[in-house]
Amino acid sequence: MTDCQHCHKSAKTASANMLCANCRTDYWAMIYQLGHVQLPALRSIMLRQAHIGTPEHTPNKGNAPLPIDTHAQDLIAESEAWLAEQAGKIRAAYAAYDWRKAWYAIISNRHTILNMSTAADDYAALEHITRRNEQALTPEDELIILGTCPKCDSMLTGTPEAESVTCQGCHREWAAPAIKAARDERLWQxxxxxxxxxxxxxxxxxxxxxxxxxxxxxxxxxxxxxxxxxxxxxxxxxxxxxxxxxxxxxx
Missing domain, CATH: 1.10.1660 (Multidrug-efflux Transporter Regulator; Chain: A; Domain 2)
Structure with missing residues (x-):
């Protein structure tokens, strides 16, 4: 019996990459979610074809909005880079595929992806990416104030059940429970x-x-x-x- 390299729990069966059965299942579901839900949604937002939450009032006068959502564009670039990297591990030529073809290549090679020697690190990187995507795809009225960033004092928002939060100011990632605990202390002020x-x-x-x-x-x-x-x-x-x-x- 050995420990899973991702959740660090004891795993009855050790795979080549030391991921337990639960983590392998969750990792694969996250890959599917990235290409099936998150990237299409982010691309719609980037092109202003969709909007998260209540539509904002656009004044008749003033500066026109940017034709694309640059924050969504950054998230898309990070997501697509991850897909390209994983597809390239299956076959070098796949790294040049567009994101959808790269995702299909990954989905078609489940055994190969889940048994990569780098799977534990790849899973951790994907978790970070999908958390940022989820936050961007969550309507603002469903977000709560988790606290403030310990490094730059920016306000940190997220869903009530968030386990981690990334600061939009300094881009540092923090454990949400610790941020909430510090917030609750400051509420006395x-x-x-x-x-x-x-x-x-x-x-x-x-x-x-x-x-x-x-x-x-x-x-x-x-x-x-x-x-x-x-x-x-x-x-x-x-x-x-x-x-x-x-x-x-x-x-």
Whole structure:
């Protein structure tokens, strides 16, 4: 018995590249997803044929938008380069294929790809690529504030279940749980003035779901010692850290 080179769990059967059965399955599904879903979607966005989320209002005056989405273009280039590299490992001539033919070549050679000596490293590289693609393909209203980049202080956003996040400013990749933990600590320094409904909406931006009724109950029961009333009816100065901590206790 040996350890999988990707997930580092004990694998009953060792393949040439030391990937366990689960990782081999996930790796192959990721390859299929890249060519079948992500790249076609990104190309549509790049050419402005599709839009993620709510369409933006375009003013009648001002600068015309770029004819292509350059961020999507960068993601496409990275994805296509990965496909070309893998196809070239099957046969050198395949490296010159366009992305779709390269993907078909890979899909047609499952055994070869999964048993490459570099499969563990290739899988890790593909994970990074697909995570960035997924973030670009996720509607903005489904993203939450994960925290801030430890290196450049840029805001980091992602899906609630994200395991890692890449900073759009410095392009460093971080573990999402650690970023969230640091964010929760900083929430104690964040205050918002408004109604329980306003506080609930603000928490939702951080991926924390709580109803305005529950916040009102906490106020009535004296569980929010940091919340101070204002001169306006039903409005308080809330401490987001206290609300987040109270939510953890309530779960």
């Amino acid at each position: 964040v205050r918002i003035t408004g109604t329980p409904s306003d506080a609930a909406k603000e928490l939702k931006r951080y991926g924390l779901t709580v109803s305005r009724n529950l916040i009102s109950q906490w106020l009535k029961r004296g569980k929010l010692s940091h919340a101070t009333p204002t001169k306006h009816k039903r409005q308080y100065v809330f401490n987001l850290g206290e609300l987040a901590a109270q939510l953890d206790c309530h779960r």
